[in-house]
Amino acid sequence: MRRRVLTGAAMALLAGLPDARGQGAVPLALRGAQSQGGLVFARAPAGTRARLDGKDLRVGEDGRFVFGFGRDHGAEADLELELPGGLRERRRLAVARRVYDVQRIDGLPPRMVEPSEADLARIKADSAAIAAARARHRAEPDWDTDWVWPVIGPISGVYGSQRILNGQPRRPHYGVDIAMPTGTPVVAPAPGVFSLAAPDMYFTGGTLMIDHGHGVASIYAHLAGLDVAPGRRVARGERIGAVGATGRVTGAHLHWGLTWTSVQIDPALLVPPMPRQPPAPG
Ligand SMILES: [Zn+2]
Structure with missing residues (x-):
């Protein structure tokens, strides 16, 4: 035997x-x-x-x-x-551990401006609309592709960074910021279906979301223009809008965020390193 x-x-x-x-x-x-x-x-x-x-x-x-x-x-x-x-x-x-940029700033005067009742109602409606778009779970695996940058330009904000103001931790920055002038075209980094198109959200201004299937969703914020409507299919590399300075921002940039179900993902980990920028004139 x-x-x-x-x-x-x-x-x-x-x-x-x-x-x-x-x-x-x-x-x-x-x-x-x-x-x-x-x-x-x-x-x-x-x-x-x-x-x-x-x-x-x-x-x-x-x-x-x-x-x-x-x-x-x-x-x-x-x-x-x-x-x-x-x-x-x-x-x-x-699961590899990462180190995030955490800034502590103390001795700030108390905030003088609180959102009004009307603003609070808008903020609540905006986050409900974003959560509803994220809750979609299409069966198509559109996420399974080689992702590209939605905009090429200098990175001005990274995933995971956080500020602690007067001892109060703020929500970490979930996404990557790319600083480019208003009007710079934004393309879809991967195929999918538009799940949200809102021209004027309180924090994120002109806002688009793409559903990439299986609970993977991307968001594009502060857009000056939106080229699309919800429900339409989009191809990787197709123009979806333009960089802007809409919503609560200090300058023109694209905020690109990514979630899987309710988990915040770093989109920069999906794409190749940002190509080198041409030197500024002068
Ligand atoms: Zn951002």
């Missing part, structure tokens, strides 16, 4: 333990930044079920799925996979 020889992966599987080598019995391809703020593209056999940190993930019919890590995600994530035949595997994914 021949003895069956089990590989380390199979033994780990039988024992219900994570495979320390990170290679398991379930074929799985991962692409993307496994770090705080990172979005990861995954492909497993068709029919696989997946859970991340105990939450069910949407897996496409062809086995493609996507997940992301928030700004302050812990050092490890727990990915559970189950094949159609019932074969199960649990993987621990290392």
